Amino acid sequence: MSAFKYQNRRGLADFFCQELCRYRLSQLRDLGADAVIPVPIHKNKYKKRGYNQTALLSSRLALTLNLPHYPDMLIRSVNTLPQKQFNPQARLNNLKKAFCFNSHYDKLLSQSTPFSVLLVDDIYTSGATMEACTRILLEAGISEVYILSICIGIARD
Template identity: 35%
Template sequence: MNKAADFVVSLLYPRRCPVCDDVLRRGEKLIHERCEKKIRPVGRTTCMKCGKPIKDKTGEFCDDCVKTTHCFDRGYSIFRYRSVSGSIYRFKYAGRREYADFYAEKAKKYLGSTIKAINPDAIIPIPMYAAKMRKRGYNQAAVLAKAIGKACNVPVYENVIIRTRNTVPMKLLDQQGRRSNLKKAFNIRRNDVKFKCIILIDDIYTTGSTIDAVAKEFRRMGVERIYFVTLAIGQVV
């Protein structure tokens, strides 16, 4: 019954390659073989705080993390942003939620052992403002979180924290503006859930302002260890 249903769904809504967006043939894996070569993972030489790729193998932290005190313990990302920017845009704005299965597969490949070592109590997606999510139809961070949670066998909690106000798009602001923009933007909704260690999930890491704002609320809740995993991250220039 389930196989028949999956077959009908695949005919009506064929899965697309997360790089070129062309339809994948039945039986083909989650990405075209030729397209997989175009995606660049973050790599091993990264900032020991935010996970941003760095060129200096002798340094432990990127320039941003040297100057900034973050509320999270450490962060990791799957891909370098420039190699997946088009894919992320379609994932967020064009309804390509099926890309999450491919992203989660790579998250398990590159970060599976790290996530296992962290041993989190929960994976928690960064929330969207309710009106904005209704307009878009879904929260891409939640879709990604569910896929990674399933792949890595970690429970996902969506409704622990909410976004209480609609903020200005972060891409329009500098670092200081981003932090001011996020003041009192999040609120813990469920105080009955107690976590010692969590992993926050978002699509892109830039300055860490959003992750910090959410992590700050969980620190107040008593969470001892806070990590994050994002789909993509920029590179130190």
């Protein structure tokens, strides 16, 4: 995951998606999500890295599931410090107001039918990032948020 995230090994997105789908494709389809979205990175990190590794994963997953992919539904509005250096409570505090909903999608959610998303991230450690993103999505009117991470990290207490 480190090579994928920090060493420009973008091709690993295909590998991770293939392995995920090999073991969990039917379960992912059974969720009935209406779209796939990635956890966003801040524009400064994007400029430095050149890509959002989670958006690469989520786009491939959306293709496999035949679902729309909305890489900009969530916006990282605050350039937070890396989560890996914080304990679980500090992670939550670090992410307060870090994300916002892209109002471009208000019309999509104004329809009378419920709308659910599969939120994708690369590493799940304490759940703080997923929780912060989920709160924003639910407040915006998303009916259900399913979460998916490729790796599980170890939280530092």
